[in-house]
Amino acid sequence: MNWMMVAVGGAAGSLLRYALGLTLNVPSWPYGTWLANVLGSFLIGFFFVWGKEKAGISPELYILLTTGMMGGFTTFSTFSLEVVTMTMQGNVLKAILYATGSVIVGLLAAYAGVLAGRQVL
Template sequence: MGWVAVAVGGALGSLFRYGLSLLANQPGLPLGTWLANVLGSFLIGLLSVWGKEKGILSPELYLLFATGVMGGFTTFSTFSLEVVSFWGDGQIFRGMIYVLVSLVIGLLSCAAGIWLARQFQ
């Protein structure tokens, strides 16, 4: 049942992100993406407390919303939760290393993908 929850949530999250991008993006300014990342980070924080700490959400609903919807809406929300969790556990240095490595590798991967795609024009 968890697979179904994640799949349905992922489809919904992707549609929400696409709709937000259509409404908010401006030429040269990915406002929809920024909003999705900020909103997704906020929402996954709420969901983690409601689902993991307080048990308000069943495991299936947590998978639907936190993994599915937020995963489809933005993966930045999961990244944010992981970093804040490191900090909350007193692992400030580990959290900062995770941020640095994630950003550097993510940017380099994006650049590598752009470079590779341009090789086949």
């Protein structure tokens, strides 16, 4: 059942992100992508507290909203929550290293992918 929740939520989140990109991205700045990352980060934090502590939603609905929908909407939201959780647990250095490393390595990987893609074409 959890696999189905992830799939349904992921499809919905991906479609939402796609719609934001179509609507808001312009050649000078990816406003839709930026909004998806920021909004997704906010929403995964909201669902984390509201869903687990306030509303007591079912584990299936929680998985649909977080792993599925926010995961499909933006993986940046999961990354943000992980950094916040590490910090809240007192692992500040670990959070800083994880955040810095993820951004730097992610950018380098994206660049490497561009270069590799150019080689294939």
